[in-house]
Amino acid sequence: MFDIHEIRSQFTILNQQVNGKPLVYLDNAATSQKPNSVLEVWNQYYTEINANVHRGIHTLSQLATEEMELSRRKIQKFINAKHDFEVIFTKGTTEGLNLIAYILTQKLKKDDEIIISYLEHHSNIVPWQMLCERTGAKLRVIPIDENGILQLDYLDQYLSEKTKVVSVNQVSNALGVVNPIEEIIAKTRKNSDAYIVIDGAQSAPHFTIDVQKMDCDFFVFSGHKMYAPMGTGILYGKQEILEDLPPFHGGGEMIATCSFDGTTYAGLPFKYEAGTPNVGGNIALGAAVDFIEKIGHSTIQNHENALLEYAQKQLLEIKNLKVYGEKANRTGVVSFNLEGTGISSDVGMILDKMGIAVRTGHHCTQPIMDFFNIAGTVRASFAIYNTFEEIDLLVEGVKKAQRMLS
Template identity: 90%
Template sequence: MFDIQEIRSQFSILDREVNGKPLVYLDNAATSQKPNSVLEVCHAYYTELNANVHRGIHTLSQLATEEMELSRRKIQRFINAEHDFEVIFTKGTTEGLNLISYILTQKLQKDDEIIISYLEHHSNIVPWQLLCERTGAKLRVIPIDENGILQLDYFDKFLSEKTKVVSVNQVSNALGIVNPIEEIIARTRKNTDAYIVIDGAQSAPHFNIDVQKLDCDFFVFSGHKMYAPMGTGILYGKREILEALPPFHGGGEMIATCSFDKTTYAGLPFKYEAGTPNVGGNIALGAAVDFMNRVGHENIQNHENALLEYAQRHLLEIEGLKVYGEKAKRTGVVSFNLEGVGISSDVGMILDKMGIAVRTGHHCTQPIMEFFNIAGTVRASFAVYNTFEEIDLLVEGVKKAQRMLS
């Protein structure tokens, strides 16, 4: 049974006030709040287990290692990876994408092509631009229509023997649009042997992920958007690909042998986990997976989709309000502007005075904003602990901002 009040009771921060008003937190696409069960795991690590992992014979090191590797196995099951060593701990989606673009350097040469989409976060644009600068490869971008929907006819035209990488997000952070990645992967497999990279930063918090069913080569996501601490994330990569590619960072943990003459590298996953990891955070990421499993993926998805439908319906009753991507399949996000209000941050500041936290600006997706000829949007984004009553407060807040700013 889905009990929203019981779920909310697990998030202590939701009891606080902001500017004398009860907190209404609708900035979950930027980062989610953390349940007490996750915070307790963080506290327990630093007060009971604090030690480096994989390197110590003493009890604390052994226990910390066991807990972090247990977390890795939880995440393996969470995304249905075939092997736990295909799960690489990172600092987040951005590091994962930079890691992939770097280790693929030797696989590209001049005039090869990398395909991304117009809906990408800057972290799925800039690393590929840097790879193009290193190799002489070229970037091709799948366009969108006026609803923000990818134009796959262009994607078909782009695919060729020159295509070496296809990297797209599963869900747009700016608009919440759910992209047809199954179709993109199928078309890529049919026509090329390109590496397929999926940015799952905005999909992992909202619905079930199965990397084997998807048949992607890489899948990356952040922990802090799915109820885990900041500075945590996951890179999934197929075993045979990760084993064949070079390491990213050099240092401790990722070596098998090291001498001044030659260094050999450790096996997976340690080959890509140089240095001391965020042990407490990585263990807490497993606790966040436990939380989501207890609530249930279907319950999370159904509740958040209901919030989205309710929010969009009532926001669109406001005269002069435009929702971007209104007619596209979406999850977790409603992104909008008010006619006659040129700066989205003005709306955000008024909402903040009412205790309502939203995100404003370009959301690290400047090409999307340029396409719609706007500077930014107001973005409300939802998590499992949000309520319909909070949506009502958002709608009333937007109406107040409209009266004040028009």
């Protein structure tokens, strides 16, 4: 049985007041709060087994190594990777995407093409632009319609023997639009030999992920959006591809042998994990996976979708309120503006005075804002601990903001 009160009791931070009001935290697409079980695991590492991994024969080093590798295996199962060494620990989605764009440099040449979409976070735009600058490749962008839905006819037109990379997100962070990843991958496989990269930052916290069934070449996500500490993330890559590509960073741990005459590189996953990792955070990421799986993906998705449906219905009853992506298949996010009331940050500041945390601005997706000819939106985003009563408070807060700003 799903017990929202029991779930909320696991998040101590939700008990506080902000500006004299009970905290209503609706900025989960930016970062989620952390359950006590995750924080306890993180704290336990630093208070009981703090040591570097893979390098020491002493007991603490061995214990730390065992715990971090256990976490890697949990994540392997979480995304259904074929091998645990296909799971690379990173600082987050941004580092994962930059890593991929860097190691693919030698695979692209002048006039090759990279396809992304209008719905991408800057982290899935800028690294590819930088790759184009290094190689002379060209960027092509799948457009959207007025509901934020990708126009895949353009993908059909763009795909060719020149296509070397197709990189898209599974869920838009700005609009919550769920992209048809299976269709995009099928079209790409049929019409090109391109590497397929999926940004799962906004899907991993909400959906069951199966990278083998998906048949992507790379999948990246962040821990801090799925109840784990900041500075944690995962890059999944197919074994044969990662073995074929060069390292990203050089240093300790990623070598097999090192001399002044030359260096040979370690096998997977260590080839891509140079330096001391975020051991405590990586172990806690495994605990976040435990938390999600204990509740169940279907329970999480059903609850969050019910919150989204309720929130959109209530908000659309407010006169002169526009929801972006209203008719698209979405999850976890409602992005809106009060027309005629100034900038989104004004609404956000009024809501903050009522203890309600939302995100305002362009959400690191300026091309989306340019498409809609706006500076930004107010974004409310949901997690398993949010309630319908909190949405009622949000709606009342938006009404108050409208009265104050009109």
